[in-house]
Amino acid sequence: MIEMKGISKSFSGNVVLDNVQFNLADGEIHALMGENGAGKSTMMKILSGIYTKDAGEVVVDGEVVHFKSPKDAEKYGIIVIHQELNILPDLTVAQNLFLGKELTYGKTGILKTRQMEKEAHELLLRLGLDVNPRMRTGDLSVGKQQIIEIAKAIASDAKYIVMDEPTAALTDREIETLFKTIRELKAKGISFVYISHRMEEIFAICDRITILRDGGYVGVRNIPETNFDEIVAMMVGRELGERFPERNCQIGETKLEVRNLTVNGLFKDISFSLKKGEVLAVAGLMGAGRTEVAQTIFGYRKASSGEIFIDGKKATIKSPIDAMNHRIGFVTEDRKTQGLVLDFSIKENIALANLKKCSSSGVLNKEKETSMVMKYIEDLKIRTSSPEQSAKSLSGGNQQKVVIGKWLGTDPEILILDEPTRGVDIGAKKEIYHIINQLAEAGVAILMISSELPEVIGIADRVIVMQEGKLTGEVNKEQMTQEVIMHYATGGEQLVY
């Protein structure tokens, strides 16, 4: 059992944790929730020895501990599995599992390869994963890599496992396997701290939930005795009202029509249409080919065959520049690798897709640039002290708004949003839904890829579903339920958490 009491921590005068408590019983799955910046990760970094606390007490199994490094925490069986997995893709599964604790013949340094492979295989089988231990780990799906991370923790006798956003990159089927594994380990007395923004998952798997807000402790609840609204209210410290704001919108004529779009090996014969003022969601499991379709429409990928019509006219889109000339904007899935230049300021990032607007004959015009950027900082409620602040230092939600601002600057008539609220806290999520509504009301045609079904149902006018590179269904607002969408997304199999 772990008890953290009166934990405080500040960085250069900034208080990030103030008298926070958290306790984890044996064989418990305990959710830690709060908006971005609430202090969840700082709390866990203190528990795992990455940070040292300024005040407070950490008690593990009745013993007061002072961890100075993750190694200290590991001795007490505390292991953190980070969102970015700690897997070396070019090593084999067995090599990854035994990384840093290889079995050798005495002190010679000669590896007992066979034995490690055998043990790795057995350990993974116990966790429900049947893979060849000699396989290159990078060739496995993210879900399987996650199980390998857990196996690594188990192999080093972990009793307390902290998982940070474990499902962010998993398909529903993989989430199911992960949950099964977690439940089995829980039955053996292993405890989990589960950090996630996904309320549905927390209610599906956790026993208790502790909520933090602005570096302070708000409270703890037993999952069966609480509900969604209470948790949200505790997190934001106010009633948030409707989770999905109302939209009042005239759906107009067809803006975009995609016919038989194909990229060999990725997706085939995708056809759909999108109207002005409409929000069309694309649902499906990870790897169904949704992002690839969006990239192809935007000219980032070359189509093998198929046609795209805009305003009824055939459009030739061979590059993002062509797409932008057709007034298409693309808020990409991964902010950090595709959306932002992290070393650039907010201003420079927003201006990036709008350099023509911010200049005359190739020379940047500071006033034009600043006034355009200030408009989006205000319109989108980007929380910052200055447009010169670097994008790197912003929270996930604010980073996402900067990417959206970049595209709003181009006055898009078609806006593609790929997972617009991934890794974004609940307050910022609602603001992003609000922005989507405003755009639709202004007549922008919106194509939204989302893996969060409640979001799809709450926001979309219509949803198309993809499975393994094919379009398997289309659902109207009236028929939209999670079950119907899942049915198409899995090719008929029903999934239960």
Add this chain to the structure above:
Amino acid sequence: MSIKSKEMLSKLGPLFGLLLLIIIVSVLNPSFLSIANIFNVLRQVSISAIIAFGMTFVILTGGIDLSVGSTLALTGAIAASLLAGGLDPFLTMGIALILGLILGAINGVVITKGKVAPFIATLATMTIYRGLTLVFTEGRPISGLGDHYSFQLFGKGYFLGFPVPVVTMVIAFFILYFILQKTTFGRRVYAVGGNEEAAKLSGINTDRVKIAVYAITGFLAALSALILTSRLNSAQPTAGESYELDAIAAVVLGGTSLNGGKGWIFGTLIGALIIGVLNNGMNLIGVSSFWQQVVKGIVILLAVLMDRKKSA
């Protein structure tokens, strides 16, 4: 202190380093500060600094150009041969600069369209351009360039009391500074180095930006070649050997990241001056040329280590 002024201070680190170096050298040998010597240092620096300016563009995009020294040799040899053959000096200079631009653009095309890593692509062209120089000159220096006043002026003359190469360097600096900081092209250069994928997805033709920076670098190498050829009144087939390393050193000393996306050209100017003052100062103090290399290497290493500390 605000983030901005902190950033400014760390950016000016190399400048403090240069001032410190100047103070040390002038204490050890006061003749360092004579006008004649300072002009001498600046004249030497002008050639390497102009090449390093180009290198800054390339490194800001996350690339590297090893072929600058060979480009200098080839354009210098051709310019010398044209002059020796009696061609008009202005036409000659124009041809050399355009040739430099083309040699650079070839690097850019191989890197972008051929998808060859910049290190490998320019390692190959470095060898090719050097080989072509040797073929063209048959391994012998080209002299007998005639006494065109305008061409002589380019490397040896004075303008308003300042050596012309130094004036050329300063003009080049201001033009390139303006391009990097104040134009959309400059912004694109930083964006390509900062996050190429995001730049591409923001509608930037990243291939075109890259080809342009290599072409600029080739052009500037040719400009240096003209200064050098004018100063020596001849072209050497081995001219510019290991200049690429001095250029890279100047860029790095100036605080530009080899990963691209971060840095500025003022730093490169300071970096080139540090190397120039170090060379000259050690000569004045009487350090043996063998030890000079050791000291230069240590200075570069220290500068980079201090930079690491700062960013950590």
